[in-house]
Amino acid sequence: MEHATWTVRILLFGVCFAILYKIFFAKRGRKLFLRRLPGLEAVDEAVGRATELGSPILFSIGLGSFDGATFASLSVLTRVVRLAAGYGIRTIVPIFRPEIYPVVEEYVRDAYGLGGRPDLFDPTDIRFYSDNQSTWGSAVAGTMIREHTGAHFFFGAYGFESLLIAETGRNLGTIQIAATDSYFQIPFFLVTCDYTLIGEELYAASAYLSDDPILKGSVVGQDIGKIVIFILLVTGVIFATLGLDWFVRLLSL
């Protein structure tokens, strides 16, 4: 088992402290700045497009289980379902992991309530298809065609099935927004979706759209962590160029 050195522990606690400090800062009602991402305006536009068509929305939270990408996706899902419910539009959520199903159901039920249309909530719109990627991809593609979905959201973690589902949506001419931290799948979303959020933009998007102080504070706190990493990288490169390796040893696990 790997254990961290004292330097790494200090760094870790420093970054955690920065995140917690910013969360408390945001919870006290202080304003935190988050830069607007281009794909975010499109969320409202996509819901509007589905409303014009009178078609349901398909929102996929990806293949993840109880991880960061899934929870970031669930925040955006809440916003989309709430907005769509206000216009009387259903949201279909295909599920890949069975264990996440009850959590998604809770989120969606609450979101319909927040949108003022709890009557619109239909448990059959949250659909567990399979935890096999090919099968799940085929089922999602089939659902897009059979349900005539008016907008597609692909948030969370994805594997090779990303192109299968996003290309089907593209062929149907449906507006599509993707946000994933699965780096190998980003190119496929870039070529098939109208808007794609890259990597960590997924987390920033969830903080921005949900306006949750915990998420916002967390993103701003992580930025402090990134500055620390930036400084470490510059310092490490200088030491490596000078042929000194003690800095690497200092930060090794």
Place this chain on the structure above:
Amino acid sequence: MRKSASKKRLIVEVIGVWIAAICTLAIFSFLIKENPFYRLFEHIFLGLAVGYTVAKTWTDVLRPKWWDPMIAGFQGVTPFGWLWIFALFAGLLWYFQYSKRYHWLSRIVIGFTIGAGAGMTFKGVFVVMMPQITSSFKPLNSFSNVFFVVTILCVLSYFFFSFRFKFRPIKKVSELGRILLMISFGAFFGNTVMTRFAVFIDRIQFLLREWLRIGGV
């Protein structure tokens, strides 16, 4: 006797090839348009996958990690193996999702699972990230190292979300980061498309060689 056994095996093989070929054609038919043939096989595929998962969960997880140690505990082979019975009660709490009155019980186990997931993710990120940072400390003694360091710093600056890039050069660095990301995505794309073509060619070879017997087996 041996001749009849090999004949039976051959018949089973031929039936297997025909089923695989029909399945392949059914799924490929989606490329033309969504049709009942595709829909039928999509649902067969779904049913098979779920059945397979249930069986696999029992044989790979529940039986070796829960059932066998618990039975060994009850038989006195292992001293505290019987304690695994409590895992059953914890697992059953999930099913209170279907009870309006005792719905809150399921939240206990859901909360526990989310907490465990968050803890493991935190540890995972930390263990993965630190070696990546230290291995990025490259001496600036070659073009590839300089390019690597410039790329990593530019891309990192692109992912700062809480800063207003008022200072023009920093904004340019961030924009350069985005361009460099797009170049790497282009490389990923080309690489993955080639892999997908390899999979497609494998299927076509199967249809031609093993099913239609064109081009030799």
